Amino acid sequence: MQAVMGQVALMMDGRSDVGAAGASRADRAMDRYASGEDAAFAEVYDELAPRLHRFALRWTRSRSAAEDAVQQTLLQIHAARHRFVRGGAVVPWAYAIARRLLIDLGRRGVREVLRADDVRDPEEPSAAPSPEEALHHRRVAAEARRNLASLPSGWREAFELVKFEGLSVAETAEVLGITRGMVKIRAHRATAALREEAARRLHGSLESATRPAPRSPRDISEGGTPT
Amino acid sequence: MMPPESLKMRVLEAVRQHPMPRRTNTLPFTIGLAAFAAVAMSGVLLWVPSLFGEVAGPAHAAGRPAVSGAWILSGTMALALAATWLVLPSRRSMLSPPRGLLLAVAIGVPLLVGAWLVLWHGTYADPFTRTGWRCFALTALTAPWPFATLAYASRRLEPRHPGTTGAALGSVAGAWAAVMVELWCPLAAGSHVLLGHVLPLLLLALAGSAFGLRLFRLRRV
Numbered sequence: 001m002q003a004v005m006g007q008v009a010l011m012m013d014g015r016s017d018v019g020a021a022g023a024s025r026a027d028r029a030m031d032r033y034a035s036g037e038d039a040a041f042a043e044v045y046d047e048l049a050p051r052l053h054r055f056a057l058r059w060t061r062s063r064s065a066a067e068d069a070v071q072q073t074l075l076q077i078h079a080a081r082h083r084f085v086r087g088g089a090v091v092p093w094a095y096a097i098a099r100r101l102l103i104d105l106g107r108r109g110v111r112e113v114l115r116a117d118d119v120r121d122p123e124e125p126s127a128a129p130s131p132e133e134a135l136h137h138r139r140v141a142a143e144a145r146r147n148l149a150s151l152p153s154g155w156r157e158a159f160e161l162v163k164f165e166g167l168s169v170a171e172t173a174e175v176l177g178i179t180r181g182m183v184k185i186r187a188h189r190a191t192a193a194l195r196e197e198a199a200r201r202l203h204g205s206l207e208s209a210t211r212p213a214p215r216s217p218r219d220i221s222e223g224g225t226p227t
Numbered sequence: 228m229m230p231p232e233s234l235k236m237r238v239l240e241a242v243r244q245h246p247m248p249r250r251t252n253t254l255p256f257t258i259g260l261a262a263f264a265a266v267a268m269s270g271v272l273l274w275v276p277s278l279f280g281e282v283a284g285p286a287h288a289a290g291r292p293a294v295s296g297a298w299i300l301s302g303t304m305a306l307a308l309a310a311t312w313l314v315l316p317s318r319r320s321m322l323s324p325p326r327g328l329l330l331a332v333a334i335g336v337p338l339l340v341g342a343w344l345v346l347w348h349g350t351y352a353d354p355f356t357r358t359g360w361r362c363f364a365l366t367a368l369t370a371p372w373p374f375a376t377l378a379y380a381s382r383r384l385e386p387r388h389p390g391t392t393g394a395a396l397g398s399v400a401g402a403w404a405a406v407m408v409e410l411w412c413p414l415a416a417g418s419h420v421l422l423g424h425v426l427p428l429l430l431l432a433l434a435g436s437a438f439g440l441r442l443f444r445l446r447r448v
Binding site: 034035036038041042045049050053054057066067070071072074075076078079080081082083084085086087088089090092093096097099100101104173174175176177178179182 | 228229230231234235237238239241242245246247248249250251253316318319320321322323325326327328383384386387388445447448
């Protein structure tokens with residue numbers, strides 16, 4: 001979840017560290033597959049699966065559910081092989097299919113259960129931190145997750161697709177089935193809301209740092225942030 | 228985090244076990260389907276009115292001034308063409324246009340068809356008066372053919388909003404049906420237009436939505 005905070009910080013600079021590389025290779029591979037080159041599907045998998053897996057894992061927080069979503073998405077693409085238009089864009093299509101599958105998964109009540117699973121963020125560093133760092137990271141992560149989750153779903157989806165998945169505004173518009181202008185508005189509003197929340201939190205922690213120290217352990221337990 | 232290698236093995240094995248056909252050029256079949264739809268619609272127009280004991284074909288609209296008829300037909304056809312262009316996926320996309328646009332077409336087309344007809348009401352006297360059930364039935368019988376063509380021409384897989392896509396296609400099919408029905412019907416009175424020309428298009432949008440949910444939604448494979 002550190003990645004979430006990292007992304008927010010990067011967004012404030014107007015940048016994202018997620019590249020859109022692979023999109024055109026995926027399109028070309030899918031085009032070859034649709035034209036009859038069976039071996040090209042492995043390439044389609046290599047281009048799409050990591051991105052879809054990351055997307056699904058962020059959505060479900062469950063490895064098995066994410067793998068199921070990726071598998072279903074790729075099989076749907078395979079099933080529509082003969083309908084794939086020449087020169088078509090496979091990435092927005094794949095994300096749109098994956099998103100629908102994940103929404104259906106959520107509607108069946110699976111998502112809430114899966115959210116509770118303790119699965120690390122896909123971009124979180126694997127090196128074991130010290131206990132203090134781990135606690136701090138967990139608090140920050142929980143806060144960032146809450147902030148992101150508290151956004152309206154439309155804003156959050158546009159934000160995640162543009163900033164985390166590295167899709168272009170046009171691709172995001174296709175995935176969500178809305179106009180490009182609406183994607184820009186939603187992503188901007190999500191950014192502004194997250195920035196505001198981060199600023200409020202920073203302001204709050206500065207205020208608490210300037211307060212006089214508590215006199216007894218009882219004060220600490222009363223004033224401490226519940227974990 | 229990368230997906231496990233076992234997932235790749237599973238997916239590739241499933242793909243190998245259930246091969247799908249390669250892409251073929253669907254344009255000739257789409258054109259053929261459109262031609263068949265045009266013939267079927269003409270057949271409905273030439274045959275169904277006789278079931279009501281009416282004159283079949285464009286001769287039934289003889290009481291309407293030719294110029295008004297030409298304007299009404301060309302306006303409705305332009306609307307049907309524009310709506311078709313709007314609802315079909317763009318050349319490089321596997322997905323339908325934005326939901327807002329589809330909704331605008333689904334709701335807007337019936338209203339625009341009605342408004343366009345009523346606009347001509349003051350320009351000539353209706354040769355007779357009628358409630359509009361015949362036009363309702365004719366529209367309902369001519370619309371399925373263009374709907375089938377449009378459903379085929381769209382990519383037939385819409386993971387985001389299959390119902391809205393179906394509703395828009397239903398409305399557009401209704402617009403093409405309206406072109407045919409206006410070849411036959413010379414009336415432009417408000418109450419007749421509402422019942423015989425606008426209501427069926429609205430119902431076609433609803434029916435299209437139901438069909439869309441069944442035809443275009445994602446199925447687990």
